[in-house]
Amino acid sequence: MTQTKYAAIYARVSTTEQADEGYSIDEQIRVLREYCKREGYIIFDEYVDRGISGKSIKGRPAIRQLLQDADEKKFDLVLVWKMNRLARNSVDLMNMVEVFNRKNIVFRSYTENYETETPAGKLQFQMLAAIAEYERNNIAENVKMGMLARAKEGKWNGGHVLGYDVVEIEGANKKRKNTGLVINEREASIIRKIFHLYTTGNGYKSIANQINKAGYRTKLGKTFSLNAIKTIVTNPIYAGYIRYNVRRDWNEKRRNHINPKPIIVKGEHQSIISEEVWRIAQEVYKTRTCKPNRVHDGEFPLTGIMRCPKCNAGMVIGRTTNKLKDGTKKVLEYYVCGAWKNKGTVACNSYAVRTDYADPYVLNKIEELMISDKLIQQLVNSINYKQESLIAPIQREYKQYVHDLAILEKKQSNLLDAYMEETISKSVYQMKVRGIEEQISSLNELLTPLKGQLGSTVSSKVTFEQIKNVLQNFQKAFQQSLTREQRKRLLHLLIHQITIDEERKIESIQLKLNNEVLEALQLGVGESSSDESSAPFSVLIAI
Structure with a gap:
């Protein structure tokens, strides 16, 4: 055959x-x-x-x-x-x-x-x-050289930018479309307002709040973020200049290869703001960015895994400075909604949670779990129950495919008998057997992943000793971590997310236990490294 x-x-x-x-x-x-x-x-x-x-x-x-x-x-x-x-x-x-x-x-x-x-x-x-x-x-290389030449001539190299429409203009080169910038007055009014607010003392957060509340939106119809405001007030295109080649080798290096001397030349397009407004804006920018106020996330381990109760955005660090009665200042640190911090109250509310409350609360809860045999047993029961509930439908599906496969193989055998007895022609045999082979092949493709899942889940259940060993290893690794960043990574490994309620108190801490966690903590499951003890599992549990 x-x-x-x-x-x-x-x-x-x-x-x-x-x-x-x-x-x-x-x-x-x-x-x-x-x-x-x-x-x-x-x-x-x-x-x-x-x-x-x-x-x-x-x-x-x-x-x-x-x-x-x-x-x-x-x-x-x-x-x-x-x-x-x-x-x-x-x-x-x-x-x-x-x-x-x-x-x-x-x-x-x-x-x-x-x-x-x-x-x-x-x-x-x-x-x-x-x-x-x-x-x-x-x-x-030829395209790159052509675009550099166009930029040096003050021509626009394409792409959409708020405040302008990109239009096709006639040129001598018939093979390539020439494009230019024409002011979009509706969008230009947003640009002028942003520069006015910036040059009169408003910061990025204040500007984003004001223009978002006023209903202004970006070119893509989204609300303005702090980074969008910064990009606008530092873009010389609005003063009538073309800036090109800011990032060299963009495809390979991305943001880590900034060109310190990009091309900046007078453009062919009309400016939206005056040279004077542009000069003032850049002076303001320089005075505000001499030493950026950089937050070191390693100091605040719950950033990202603590979620806003309203919009579910990750919480980030925010600071306020209070003046005490004796005249001294005290800096207070909070976990605040990331969407609020980035886009203002039009996106969400702050829902600030004090770091000196949240950090010890979470660590204490995890420690309680590690030392409580009762809680560990509840965790083990939850994992095994989930495993059993997941495997049942897989077993049913596997049995059905095996049954269908047996029927097809029987048909295939009957066809061969019919052909050998010359009750059907060779062409009919080949046509019918080809269809059966395709069905068998499709069933085998469906069976392969199911075999893998069943093979890995028929092993012994997760035991109390195994999970306790996991938690003890986490505790040991956490205590031996030399840096705050290492501790943060360990917490992010074990914690899926932390939710807070409307009263700005921690509502739940969801732990995740899966093979990724075990491997990161250098465990099979427990002390054994046999196949039986490395059954894959994944469970979330709130503590």
């Missing part, structure tokens, strides 16, 4: 515009389908990334799914229209093909005549991959 061969078709287009226009991707898929039919392959699936760059595999859901399915050997051939559809980066391309080779999966490019099974074919493939990457890098 001829073995059924399965193929995976992969296609990609590089930009959203190309995706909208098709970029002949449907035609590519049609031709690849015909190839599969001609060569006797059944198409397992078609993986398509529309409007996504081929620079890397990050952010490409179809290619990630393709690689996952390849790792599970779900097909025998990966077929693309052209090699650079799979990847433009030669390292990524060769790594992917190596994954295919390890699983005995053939890789083919429809328009390029080479194979990867022989030394000569591998050499040709590597040369083509290097050429594809060179072309991409060359194009990227």
Whole structure:
């Protein structure tokens, strides 16, 4: 009997515009389908990334799914229209093909005549991959040089900015759309108000509060954050300048590679504020940012895991300064709603909780659990009950699939008997058995993860000694932590979240116990490292 061969078709287009226009991707898929039919392959699936760059595999859901399915050997051939559809980066391309080779999966490019099974074919493939990457890098460099030249001429390089509309303007270059900035008067009024408030003594928080309450919104229709206000008052575009290349190598370095000398030139667009207002704003900015008031989160271990009772945002640190009767000042520290601190009262209320109340309260509660055998036993019972409730539906589903699989295998056997007895023709046999094989394959795919789950959960229940050992190890690690940041990480590992009530008192502390916690505390579960004692589990419990 001829073995059924399965193929995976992969296609990609590089930009959203190309995706909208098709970029002949449907035609590519049609031709690849015909190839599969001609060569006797059944198409397992078609993986398509529309409007996504081929620079890397990050952010490409179809290619990630393709690689996952390849790792599970779900097909025998990966077929693309052209090699650079799979990847433009030669390292990524060769790594992917190596994954295919390890699983005995053939890789083919429809328009390029080479194979990867022989030394000569591998050499040709590597040369083509290097050429594809060179072309991409060359194009990227040319685009970068062109954008730098445009910026130096005072031209806008694209992107939306509050206060302006981006419009297409006529230019000598017919191949590239030229864009420019035109003032949007409705949005420009917001910009002028922000600069007026800033230059007359208001801080970021005060400005955000005022303009959000007045109903003003960002370009995307969202409320203004403190960072959005800061970005506006430090952006020279509003004074009529073009600033470009602030962050070099953005794709690789992100925020850690600020250019100290970006391009700043007079732009072709009209300014929203005067030079004088801009100068005053920058003087205010310099006086306020000589030494930023940086909060060291390691000192406050509950930031992020304590949640606001109104909006569920993470609580962050806030400070107030009180003047005592003797004239001295006392700084008070609170956990406050992160949304309120970032966007003001339009987003939420502060719900301030004193740190000198919250920190010892949480630590004492955890310590009570660690020394209370009764509480630990309740925790063990909760974990085991959850395990039992989770495994029952999995067992039912597994039994149903096994039953269905037995029926299909019986049908397959009956078909073979019928063919051998010549009661059905070869073509009818092949057609019917192919359908059954596909169903069997689908059932096996469904059974595989269920087998893994059942195999890992049929082990012995979590015991009192095991959980007590976990908590003792946490306590030991916490006491031996040398820095506040280490203690904070341990608390965030063990605590899922802390809720507070409307009275600004701690309502519940939800602990999470799972395999990640055990591994971080260097435990199997308990002292044993056998497979039986490392059953995966996950439970939340409020204390």
